[in-house]
Amino acid sequence: MTSCVRKIVIVGGGSAGWITAGLLAAKYPPMHAGGLKIIVIEAPDIPIVGVGEGTWPSMRSTLRAMQIDEWDFVRACSVSFKQGSKFCQWRRDDPTDFYYHPFEMPLGFREGNVAESWYENSSGASFSRAVSSQEALCEAFRAPKLLTSPGYAGFSNYGYHLDASAFAGYLRNHCISKLGVKHISDTVIGLAVQDNQDIASVETQRHGVIEGDLFVDCTGFKALLLGGHFEVDLMSVKHILFPDKALAVQVPYREEVPVQSTTISTAQPAGWIWDVSLSSRRGIGHVFSSDYMSEEEAVESIRKYIDWDETHFGELSVRQLSIGSGYRRTFWKQNCVAVGLSAGFLEPLEASALMLIxxxxxMIADNMPASRHAMEIVARRFNERMHSLWESIVQFLKLHYCLSQRNEPFWKDNRAPDSLPLALSESLRLWKEQAPRTADFEGRDDVFPIASYQYVLYGMGFEVKPNLRGVPASLRAFSEQQFELVRRRTEQLLNMLPENRQLLDYLKADQRE
Structure with missing residues (x-):
């Protein structure tokens, strides 16, 4: 291997392999000077895990960077538009209990911390409804854009619900036909190393030896390169995030019903049920802890949730998945870096899987090392940032559980102090005294900003002591102005925006180029 990094070999396809290939090929076009040669080796007939059916708004930037037309993507992958997450019965076991974590920041977020004024005088409105239009839009099944809106543009921030299997196939075709990525359909059966223990090449069943300068492990839970060859183990976080099983089922629409503009997460005695509305079907699953619930009980919970009789429910195929919540001690070792499930996996609450990919x-594309010597520093920085990222996600996911007032053993144990990360426990003590502030997040590579914590804290009824100094008059006046702007904007958008299904039906019928 020469010192110059020119040839990237991605072992494994799926969303992880093809998003990585697409972003690299778009930034370093193989046909241009200074470009990279990118090869994806994808084993045939390996099923897609298919749990990651929800994205963050960041996916819009990713698809745009890969030169993908939004309308084409929507039609090809059974896409619907997602504007956040709705959490039902997480605070208490009450059908009327719910709160939203919308994708929009509170209006006026960067000019002032309106949470302090809201908490002092909420006037009965939930925090998310007071500071954003998206709760009202989702409750009315509204889309985030008009029939005439251009691709990737909207009146409110949005991501997607999508068919994960169709998405992987769509990305594959795009990367091969439009971005010059070489695809090898074959199975890796071995590898060779250099004297310095770098991977020199991988051996495939039918295509022989394939050399590379940088190898990206996208082989899923097997982690064939990083876990198998380099023996980098997973750091379990099961003592923090208890669920270790998931059941997933695809449910057809039985009639013409509104398409949800939000992922719905409904708490259960030992976990929670996700409900994702695609344009063509629903994706439903039950995340649970086998220490508190049997698989049979979890299946019955899904049946009751979708309200189907046993005969018709028996016609559905329920897939079983294991959740080994944790992440690698090292993500980039030698000339091998893991992306996707090979790097780790956390339960799908808050849909972080595709975001992490x-x-x-x-991060790999933006910091692509020019040489093997530069790779040492790039890898160290990558590992530091990724560890910080995974730790922050674990902390934010735990926040949802530890604030619950439910009385089942699963939820009681989630409130146990020894199950909380130290940083979260400290923050909760601080936030009892004062509302979360931007300063609380300085110096952290945290994908969840202060607003995300506020949505969950106040949605779950977290109590803060009265501000000892009082809310400054200037902040109170500013906040009231923002609350009124939200009320006006909400009314305007509800009158203007179509329902999600109406927009999707229009896009499906519209064969524009």
Missing amino acids: ERSAN
Whole structure:
């Protein structure tokens, strides 16, 4: 291997492999000077895990960077538009209990911390409804854009619900036909190393030896390169995030019903059920802890949730998944870096799986080492940032559980002090005294900003002591102005925006180029 990094070999396809390939090929076009030669080796007939059916708004930037037309993507992958997450019965076991974590920042977020004024005088409105229009839009099944809106543009921030299997196939075709990525359909059966223990090449069943300068492990839970060859183990976080099982089922629409503009997460005695509305079907699953619930009980919970009789429910195929919540001690070792499930996996609450793929792939592309010598520093920095990222996600996911007032053993144990990360426990003590502030997040590579914590804290009824100094009059006046602007904007958008299904039906019928 020469010192110059020119040939990237991605082992494994799926969303991780093809997003990585697409972002690299778009930034370093193989046909241009200074470009990279990018090869994806994808084993045939390996099923897609298919749990990651929800994205963050960041996916819009990712698709745009890969030169993908939004309308084409929407039609090809059964896409619907997502504007946040709705959490039902997480605070208490009450059908009327819910709160939203919308994708929009509170209006006026950068000019002042309106949470302090809201908490002092909420006037009965939930925090998310007071500071954003998206709760009202989602409750009315509204889309984030008009029928005439251009691709990737909207009146409110949005991501997607998508068919994960169709998405992987769509990305594959795009990367091969439009971005010059070489695709090898074959199975890796071995590898060779250099004297310095770098991977020199991988051996495939039918295409022989394939050399590379940098190898990206996208082989899923097997982690064939990083976990198998380099023996980098997973650091489990099961003592923090208890769920270790998931059941997933695809549910057809039985009639013409509104398409949800939000992922719905409904708490259960030992976990929670996700409900994702695509344009063509629903994706439903139950995340649970086998220490508190049997698989049979979890299946029955899904049946009751979708309200189907046993005969018709028996016609559905329920897939079983294991959740080994944790992440690698090292993500980039020697000339091998893991992306996707090979790097780790956390339960799908807050849909972080695809976001982590995007973040990892972008980080690799933005910091692509010019040489093997430069790779040492790039790898160290990558590992530091990724560890910080995973730790922050674990902390934010735990926040949802530890604030619950439910009385089942699963939820009681989630409130146990020894199950909380130290940083979260400290923050909660601080936030009892004062509302979360931007300063609380300085110096952290945290994908969840202060607003995300506020949405969950106040949605779950977290109590803060009265501000001992009082809310400054200037902040109170500013906040009231923002609350009124939200009320006006909400009314305007509800009158203007179509329902999600109406927009999707229009896009499906519209064969524009």
